[in-house]
Amino acid sequence: MCGIVGYIGNKKSAPILVEGLKKLEYRGYDSSGVALLTDKKIEIIKAEGKLKNLVEVLANYTSAQNSSHIGIGHIRWATHGVPNELNAHPHMSNSERIAIVHNGIIENYKELKISLEKQGHKFYSQTDTETIVHLIAQEKKSAKDLKSAVQNALKKIQGAYALCVISLDEPDKIIVARKNAPLLIGIGEGENFIASDIPAIIEHTKKAVYLEDDEFAIVKNDHYEIYDVLSGTKIEKTPEILPWEPIALSKNGYKHFMLKEIHEQPDVIRKNLFNRLVAIDRPIILNEVKLSPENLKNLERIQIIACGTSMHAALVGKYIIEEYTGIPVDVEASSEYIYRNTITNAKTLVIGVSQSGETADTITAIRQAKAKGSHILIITNRADSTMARDADSLICVDAGIEVSVAATKSYTAQLMSFYLLMLYIAETKGCIKTEEAAKIKEQMLQLPQKLEEVLSHKEKIKECARIFANSKDFIFIARGINFPVALEGALKLKEISYINATGYSAGELKHGPIAMLDETMPVLAILMKGRVYDKILSNAEESKARHARLIALTSSTDENLKSIFEIIINVPEINEILSPVITTVPLQLLAYYIAEFLGKDVDQPRNLAKSVTVE
Ligand code: AGP
Numbered sequence: 305m306c307g308i309v310g311y312i313g314n315k316k317s318a319p320i321l322v323e324g325l326k327k328l329e330y331r332g333y334d335s336s337g338v339a340l341l342t343d344k345k346i347e348i349i350k351a352e353g354k355l356k357n358l359v360e361v362l363a364n365y366t367s368a369q370n371s372s373h374i375g376i377g378h379i380r381w382a383t384h385g386v387p388n389e390l391n392a393h394p395h396m397s398n399s400e401r402i403a404i405v406h407n408g409i410i411e412n413y414k415e416l417k418i419s420l421e422k423q424g425h426k427f428y429s430q431t432d433t434e435t436i437v438h439l440i441a442q443e444k445k446s447a448k449d450l451k452s453a454v455q456n457a458l459k460k461i462q463g464a465y466a467l468c469v470i471s472l473d474e475p476d477k478i479i480v481a482r483k484n485a486p487l488l489i490g491i492g493e494g495e496n497f498i499a500s501d502i503p504a505i506i507e508h509t510k511k512a513v514y515l516e517d518d519e520f521a522i523v524k525n526d527h528y529e530i531y532d533v534l535s536g537t538k539i540e541k542t543p544e545i546l547p548w549e550p551i552a553l554s555k556n557g558y559k560h561f562m563l564k565e566i567h568e569q570p571d572v573i574r575k576n577l578f579n580r581l582v583a584i585d586r587p588i589i590l591n592e593v594k595l596s597p598e599n600l601k602n603l604e605r606i607q608i609i610a611c612g613t614s615m616h617a618a619l620v621g622k623y624i625i626e627e628y629t630g631i632p633v634d635v636e637a638s639s640e641y642i643y644r645n646t647i648t649n650a651k652t653l654v655i656g657v658s659q660s661g662e663t664a665d666t667i668t669a670i671r672q673a674k675a676k677g678s679h680i681l682i683i684t685n686r687a688d689s690t691m692a693r694d695a696d697s698l699i700c701v702d703a704g705i706e707v708s709v710a711a712t713k714s715y716t717a718q719l720m721s722f723y724l725l726m727l728y729i730a731e732t733k734g735c736i737k738t739e740e741a742a743k744i745k746e747q748m749l750q751l752p753q754k755l756e757e758v759l760s761h762k763e764k765i766k767e768c769a770r771i772f773a774n775s776k777d778f779i780f781i782a783r784g785i786n787f788p789v790a791l792e793g794a795l796k797l798k799e800i801s802y803i804n805a806t807g808y809s810a811g812e813l814k815h816g817p818i819a820m821l822d823e824t825m826p827v828l829a830i831l832m833k834g835r836v837y838d839k840i841l842s843n844a845e846e847s848k849a850r851h852a853r854l855i856a857l858t859s860s861t862d863e864n865l866k867s868i869f870e871i872i873i874n875v876p877e878i879n880e881i882l883s884p885v886i887t888t889v890p891l892q893l894l895a896y897y898i899a900e901f902l903g904k905d906v907d908q909p910r911n912l913a914k915s916v917t918v919e
Contacts, residue, residue, distance in 0.1 A: 658691055
């Protein structure tokens with residue numbers, strides 16, 4: 305996590321850095337800071353909390369702002385050291401002649417710190433990052449220039465980093481480096497930009513080079529040179545044209561991005577079906593899947609790797625792929641997948657699911673699977689991401705930029721990818737009857753309209769939010785294909801309202817969690833008509849018997865439900881396998897309205913970041 309930016313050119317660097325950081329706020333908002341290189345010194349300006357705090361402090365530094373044309377900036381998601389001003393980046397060498405910003409984690413920082421302290425370096429923060437700047441300063445004592453000092457330092461650090469380094473002694477350059485954390489150099493006319501992600505630079509240039517792992521670069525205002533860290537060999541790279549237009553991010557009249565993004569979901573579904581589901585009697589078109597029909601037919605298993613909300617979409621994927629293709633599917637959290645001996649081979653299709661395409665655990669996991677010969681299919685919202693670049697097959701979910709930290713529309717778009725993929729595999733293998741596929745497709749085409757119906761009847765959801773906003777805990781129960789939705793509903797609520805919410809398989813309640821039920825506990829049951837309806841209803845009755853306060857999210861209009869449930873949120877009927885699309889949205893709204901009622905920071909909840917680029 306964390307976001308970094310850099311500027312070198314003839315313009316004032318501070319406004320460019322601040323604007324860039326604004327676009328990277330999704331990567332963290334614990335603190336921010338800039339280092340402005342002037343003729344006389346490196347001016348470091350930092351502030352705890354959101355970027356607006358830095359902007360306020362910066363106003364006191366007009367002289368540095370007016371005279372600096374080289375600078376680096378940082379927005380932090382704390383890993384080592386509490387989120388305060390002291391731990392905010394940039395960090396400086398004791399001589400105050402070198403400053404750095406860093407995204408990533410230095411794993412061997414403790415050993416390095418001990419040795420650097422012995423050599424006289426004084427540390428001021430609790431961060432791992434500060435080690436790097438002292439290490440560079442130490443190397444500088446014997447190296448011929450800053451480039452060699454940085455290169456030598458990089459050889460000694462272990463872990464992940466995207467780095468920008470500036471020095472008062474060589475004020476014509478920024479040195480940047482990358483390992484397991486994204487970094488690109490935006491190429492301008494007589495000026496260059498550095499950023500963790502495209503939005504930070506796209507207003508200035510569409511031309512960029514991506515740094516790969518173990519590369520570092522010298523960036524001056526009129527050119528750049530890239531080198532391999534280990535060998536020192538110069539690397540030639542042709543700049544790419546970024547697949548982006550500058551976009552003004554607007555809430556379109558909604559109070560929060562999250563609410564806007566929730567309402568965009570019908571259109572997101574339409575976009576994802578366009579040109580892929582062309583008619584209910586025609587096979588799904590999914591040219592993105594590069595696995596040959598022969599290899600697809602011979603697949604022995606599928607593994608899906610993801611984190612958080614993306615993993616919940618993956619669990620729905622598992623359910624439908626197993627149901628209709630007969631291929632066994634495992635879903636695993638990327639962070640678990642990477643530290644064990646996974647049984648993966650060329651007959652395993654490995655699917656990585658990630659909104660950002662930059663989640664460190666998922667990147668590591670798919671690379672691990674790739675090394676074992678598996679075909680890697682990536683489902684992501686970012687066609688320009690690290691995962692997209694690593695993919696053998698790439699399904700871009702086309703949800704549009706998602707600003708709110710809590711994922712909503714990207715999840716729905718991921719679900720659509722799984723429905724399309726499931727049908728594509730089943731049709732290629734010939735294991736689904738044409739009539740059955742047609743029935744599913746017909747209902748898929750109805751999804752946008754049904755969601756619009758959900759979105760235009762929010763009264764019950766608001767009422768539910770008002771009644772239960774002050775609950776300490778919240779339980780969501782479901783079974784079958786809606787079990788992942790119970791998990792997702794709980795995650796959404798936790799993320800933005802900080803209420804202790806948990807999703808359970810309804811059948812598992814009686815194996816332990818039922819002990820927690822009493823008259824203060826809200827239990828929301830996802831009760832869609834289909835094969836487990838009666839079972840969940842019984843589980844809800846069991847909860848009622850323990851005095852829990854029952855809420856139904858249901859497609860049923862059965863009047864008898866009123867005797868069990870305090871609140872009934874009705875949703876349209878839909879083929880059970882597609883129901884997660886319909887059931888998730890009211891839960892997103894419920895989380896939203898509860899958080900809003902509690903006055904929480906909906907779009908930027910505490911402790912979180914949109915893109916989790918550290919393991
Ligand atoms: C979703 O609301 C969360 N912010 C989080 O769980 C997220 O889904 C997770 O970090 C995975 O991110 P990715 O999809 O970008 O890989």
